[in-house]
Amino acid sequence: MKKAVRQIQIHDILLEKGRIPIKELAQILNVTSETIRSDIASLENQSLVIKEHGWVRLNQANNEKPLSFRINENSQLKRKIAIRAFEEIKDGQVIFLDAGSTILAGVDALATKKDITVVTHSLLTASRCVDLNIHTVLTGGDLNKGSKRTTGYFSNYLIDHYHFDMAFTGSLGIKDVHGFTTVSSEGIDIIRHVINQSNQFYVVADSSKFESESTYIYCRFKEVDCFVTDSINDVQKEKIKDVKRIITL
Template identity: 35%
Template sequence: MSKLITAERRNKIAELIISNGSIKVGELAKTFAVSTETIRKDLIYLDKQGIIKKSHGGALSSLEVIEKPLEDRNMENYDAKLAIANLALKFIKDHSVIFIDAGSTTLCLAKLLYLKKGLTIITNSVSALNVLSNSDNIVHLSGGQLNNTTMALEGFGATSFLSKIKVDVAFLGSSGFKEHFGPTSIDFSDAEVKRIMIRNSKQNFVLADSKKSRSTAMVEYATWKNIDFLITDDNISDKEIDFLQKNTTVLVVKTKT
């Protein structure tokens, strides 16, 4: 029984470090009500597994070493994006085939998938590939031309590959949706990737923090009627939620204290 408890604690520690980027030994000891020596042993074990990098007085997610693209956007409204990703995670069944779009919120989901096993993950995101490359999942990267703003692969190479793929669930980003009737993208090439994955998924989700309800972009890649679920945070206005719920299912994560 003690081994099971140890395994569960270590898994939770790994989740916390990956979610937060880094954490102190003292914080972990307090959270799990164990000694700092026990936590140090846990960190040594996780370091050997390649999940974290043990540092003086704490630990750093090994993903922080490899994940550089989108760095500025990743930090903006990060708590909300992480909460959205955690809710999205609950809709992923064991051994399913999923698509991860490029974007800062979908990248948060990719970080959480690093701890999963047995999934088949399709992505056009170089950043997501970096995060998932050492995970226990099968990962396929589309071809295409690199957009070095979003670190997404786009164009004919991407759409040709993805048009032949069928997935259980697609997780899509959005550049905003103010004054639109659906989620948007910054350009036509990226929009076409998203349209294809909406057609080729049994179920689709848009992951977008509340700031996206107050911003917009050029290309509306779908109407909300084509989207099964929107996951956002509770800083979105009630008026906006009422409008959205007429066309799609809105799931709101709590971030206000």
Template identity: 35%
Template sequence: MVLMDERREQILEDALKKGSVTVHDLANKYSVTYETIRKDLAQLEKQGLLIKSHGGAVLKQKTVENPFNVRQEKNIDLKQEIAEKATKLIPEGASVIIATGSTVLELAKLLILRNDLKIFTDSIPAATYLLSSENEVYLFGGKIRPKSSSVYGGWTNDLIRSVNVDLCFVGSDGFNGFNGPTSPSYSDASIDSTIFEQSRKQYILADTSKFTTTSIYQLAPWNKLTGLVTNNSIDAEMKHSLENRIEII
């Protein structure tokens, strides 16, 4: 049976492809009751993603999520600069969660040079790079999500809740107009929120382009996070817009 979070993400993906969805078709597709689908649509409407209509819903906001390998090459120099800064935030002997994301992956590559850390990750590319590391590395289990090259689901959340770490590093698809970092994926946002809960310090890694872009699921409000690691070239106006809400590094 498809989990609730996964079903809602797939319903949104259906709406992105078709422009609208019907309660009848969705109930048949997921083998659930009409009332269950209506609750799903009500929640997606509450998040500002769909508009409920008679017998279904129509798309309110169209967001296209690029595959991980496409995002990985974008602004690579800026991402590497951020990763260098982030390594300086990790004390000797720390326990760390490395989340999914192309900027966070650049950090994982640098951590190969360390040998004193206990590292947990839901990112398959990060785990692959860290295979050659002398750190103690753990890959959370779960269902594989190809678009973000990560794992997700109830099993993943349970595993994350079984650990408490010193700090975590999470990426973002942007935050313009939001009171916190965002993700295009309902399931990725759920995993990242759990990662925040299990970390004593929480850092967002985001290059300067993320100040003018945004996605649809907010991960957490700024005042619940420790810091935002970004580039030296950050515009003064952009910096001012956030510096009273979160430490900018």
């Protein structure tokens, strides 16, 4: 089992149990004590877990799953959804890309577009766009270690001085809520600025988000011009009926 996948499993186990003996965790994952302790040390460095006297527990102060984890979840499906969303982009447009894993998964598809400008607060997305010879603007501000994104006054200030033809963002979950969500209040702040500066606002997320929960609603369904996903049933369509347009794979 790859280390990245195993660490995701450790995180998911701790989400369910909260706290577990390290020896039991090694048995569940069928790995050696040395391997599990190496994984835990890596998770500690990311401030995701806390080790204590033969046990490991989730760090409740950090409730955002790192981007490195989210990139490996449903990666192929995320890529297909993002590529479909980016088909809507026209040559010469100015677009905003958020720092989510779904957007990042499809960035390579932008190489087929001509004379576009990408504005983003994602360090990883900006780096990849530069590699693709795309004119790229990275917003300033405070850099978040886990999500590799910038936030704060300077980031919002730059966004407020752009006009976006299209903006693309993701969602962490829409279960039991009436809008699209993010994990932190700082995430709401920057997306609200983006919405105000955009002609067309797209949300790109796979259908598993209908069964996932998150804390903060950054926009209501009626504010979204288009939702791009894989496939949804009638109940799910009814839930997001206020979205102006829905694209499914």
